Amino acid sequence: xxxxxxxTKQYALGKVTVHALRGVTLDISAxxxxxxxxxSGSGKSTLLNLIGLLDRPTSGTITVNGVRxxxxxxxxxxxFRRQHIGFIFQHFNLLPVLNVYENVEFPLLVAGRATREMxxxxxxxxxxxxxxxxxxxxxxxxxxxxxxxxxxxRALVLEPTLVLADEPTASLDSHTAxxxxxxxxxxxxxKGITFLFSTHDERVMRRASRLLMLRDGTIEGDQARLxxxxx
Amino acid sequence: MVLRLxxxxxxxxxxxxxxxxxxxxxxxxxxxxxxxxVNGMERNWLNLITGTMVGDLGVTSPGDDKLVLFSTRDLxxxxxxxxxxxxxxxxxxxxxxxxxxxxxxxxVRGIDVETEWRxxxxxxxxxxxxxxxxxxxxxxxxxAISPQMAADLEVEVGAExxxxxxxxxxxxxxxxxxxxxxxxxxxxxxxxDLWVLMPLDDARRLIGASGSVxxxxxxxxPDPEAEATVRAALEAAVGDRxxxxxxxxxxxxxxxxxxxxxxxxxxYFFVGMLALLIVMGTFGVVSATTLERMREVGTxxxxxxxxxxxxxxxVAELLLVGVLAGAVAVGLALVILALTRxxxxxxxxxxxxxxxxxxxxPTLSAGVLAAGFVFTVTLAVVSGLAPISRSATVREIDALxxx
Numbered sequence: 157x158x159x160x161x162x163x164t165k166q167y168a169l170g171k172v173t174v175h176a177l178r179g180v181t182l183d184i185s186a187x188x189x190x191x192x193x194x195x196s197g198s199g200k201s202t203l204l205n206l207i208g209l210l211d212r213p214t215s216g217t218i219t220v221n222g223v224r225x226x227x228x229x230x231x232x233x234x235x236f237r238r239q240h241i242g243f244i245f246q247h248f249n250l251l252p253v254l255n256v257y258e259n260v261e262f263p264l265l266v267a268g269r270a271t272r273e274m275x276x277x278x279x280x281x282x283x284x285x286x287x288x289x290x291x292x293x294x295x296x297x298x299x300x301x302x303x304x305x306x307x308x309x310r311a312l313v314l315e316p317t318l319v320l321a322d323e324p325t326a327s328l329d330s331h332t333a334x335x336x337x338x339x340x341x342x343x344x345x346x347k348g349i350t351f352l353f354s355t356h357d358e359r360v361m362r363r364a365s366r367l368l369m370l371r372d373g374t375i376e377g378d379q380a381r382l383x384x385x386x387x
Numbered sequence: 388m389v390l391r392l393x394x395x396x397x398x399x400x401x402x403x404x405x406x407x408x409x410x411x412x413x414x415x416x417x418x419x420x421x422x423x424x425v426n427g428m429e430r431n432w433l434n435l436i437t438g439t440m441v442g443d444l445g446v447t448s449p450g451d452d453k454l455v456l457f458s459t460r461d462l463x464x465x466x467x468x469x470x471x472x473x474x475x476x477x478x479x480x481x482x483x484x485x486x487x488x489x490x491x492x493x494x495v496r497g498i499d500v501e502t503e504w505r506x507x508x509x510x511x512x513x514x515x516x517x518x519x520x521x522x523x524x525x526x527x528x529x530x531a532i533s534p535q536m537a538a539d540l541e542v543e544v545g546a547e548x549x550x551x552x553x554x555x556x557x558x559x560x561x562x563x564x565x566x567x568x569x570x571x572x573x574x575x576x577x578x579x580d581l582w583v584l585m586p587l588d589d590a591r592r593l594i595g596a597s598g599s600v601x602x603x604x605x606x607x608x609p610d611p612e613a614e615a616t617v618r619a620a621l622e623a624a625v626g627d628r629x630x631x632x633x634x635x636x637x638x639x640x641x642x643x644x645x646x647x648x649x650x651x652x653x654x655y656f657f658v659g660m661l662a663l664l665i666v667m668g669t670f671g672v673v674s675a676t677t678l679e680r681m682r683e684v685g686t687x688x689x690x691x692x693x694x695x696x697x698x699x700x701x702v703a704e705l706l707l708v709g710v711l712a713g714a715v716a717v718g719l720a721l722v723i724l725a726l727t728r729x730x731x732x733x734x735x736x737x738x739x740x741x742x743x744x745x746x747x748x749p750t751l752s753a754g755v756l757a758a759g760f761v762f763t764v765t766l767a768v769v770s771g772l773a774p775i776s777r778s779a780t781v782r783e784i785d786a787l788x789x790x
Binding site for chain 1: 388391392395396399400682683685686687688689690691692693694695696780782783784787
């Protein structure tokens with residue numbers, strides 16, 4: 157499903173060149189529940205951003221669902237993202253002026269989906285993440301966990317085949333974090349959605365079926381594991 | 388989708404959008420009110436020149452010949468005040484050549500009656516008034532009669548008649564006349580079926596024409612827009628006679644308007660500077676608000692909104708703000724115009740000079756109001772194009788990192 161071949165990402169920070177990723181080669185199959193771990197600055201977010209088409213690699217190729225995404229222009233990248241990828245951000249990135257229902261509905265509006273279909277899908281997802289009583293609340297009226305649930309619902313509303321989550325539990329307490337991971341795990345198990353998420357949290361890492369260890373922009377370890385096993 | 392999102396965003400971010408709208412509304416209102424005062428000033432000066440001094444058009448006679456045209460009302464009034472002059476009673480129409488009471492009675496010397504009729508007829512059509520004609524000594528009195536009378540008498544133009552009638556004192560009179568003209572159709576006063584005229588010398592004597600003979604005719608048009616048309620008709624009417632037809636613009640008094648136009652240019656310059664300030668102000672506010680929403684835009688892009696869609700939503704928001712601001716500005720301008728319909732009084736002599744009179748009546752045409760509305764909408768969109776373009780096309784990752 158996802159193929160990275162010698163992907164490099166560099167950017168300038170003043171006079172210094174930062175090598176965020178150094179020749180990463182990686183394959184991820186459909187339906188996997190993959191955790192990307194590593195210390196700060198190891199390139200986790202960069203990896204997710206490149207796969208999520210939020211950024212472009214300096215060199216190398218990225219293929220998602222058979223499409224060379226590193227070659228796409230801005231508009232086609234947006235369209236591809238819309239059709240195939242859901243993104244869950246560390247800081248939720250909900251639209252502050254919209255309520256829960258409208259935030260989840262937003263991708264459907266962008267995609268131009270029919271109103272009846274929108275309502276059905278949005279209701280379904282809000283129910284799935286347990287936020288039925290909060291549909292008219294704005295993000296600033298919700299707890300961190302609730303906001304992240306909204307973000308998950310929004311990421312899934314267009315039925316992507318791949319969901320990328322950049323430190324989805326970083327802003328949450330441990331109990332809520334596990335709840336969120338539980339939601340993601342359940343979706344992976346029941347719907348076969350591929351999840352690729354980054355985290356520092358070891359308790360979260362244990363839930364992954366595959367663990368990628370990044371350090372200084374390279375993959376230090378790639379370990380298939382059973383969910384629930386220790387590190 | 389774009390409009391729906393824009394409407395929703397506009398409502399949800401009304402405080403932020405309200406700042407932009409307020410800037411636009413105030414600026415547009417100031418420009419519209421400024422223009423209304425400029426227009427009022429111009430109109431005052433124009434009215435002063437064309438409505439009092441020289442008229443919209445003028446017909447002048449060169450040399451010593453005097454251009455004399457009679458107002459029949461003056462004739463009737465003078466005749467009634469003078470003993471021994473017989474005038475048929477049934478002349479009841481307004482024969483004013485000029486807009487006010489200061490008519491300049493005269494007749495054209497040295498031209499034939501037909502030319503005089505053509506000139507008078509043209510002036511009649513232009514001013515909507517009926518005019519009188521005075522015959523020359525020895526000539527059969529040329530008269531204009533109604534179609535009904537022509538049918539009753541079985542006469543056509545050129546026929547010679549002896550016309551009889553009763554004077555106000557009940558005395559009878561008979562006059563040898565020549566039918567010079569038959570009115571067409573809709574004569575306003577049904578009682579009118581005869582223009583009684585008298586020899587030129589008698590008329591002059593009656594109304595002291597020697598003291599009131601003019602060498603020019605001022606034509607005050609009910610519709611100044613018809614100036615070109617009336618001028619062409621007057622020039623055709625005078626033919627190759629030595630009478631000149633000229634517009635107020637060709638008179639010395641027209642130089643006054645040059646000063647007015649200079650002032651108008653200065654005022655437009657300040658209006659332009661104000662418009663520029665509004666653009667800069669709106670640009671600043673829009674830039675600030677767009678920057679604040681950079682992360683939000685990044686999120687929208689990350690979710691799958693294309694750069695064009697993001698651009699469209701942001702521009703649509705500004706468009707809606709511009710429409711609202713324009714509508715409010717136009718509405719307030721109309722209120723101000725209604726409140727100042729009675730005029731704005733000049734409190735100093737300098738103000739009166741600028742105003743072109745003691746009172747200034749701010750005016751704005753529907754076209755200018757519409758242009759003001761369009762200008763406000765355009766300003767709203769144009770002011771935001773640069774920051775919106777940047778925001779919509781910045782890399783998603785950079786937008787998401789924006790604080």
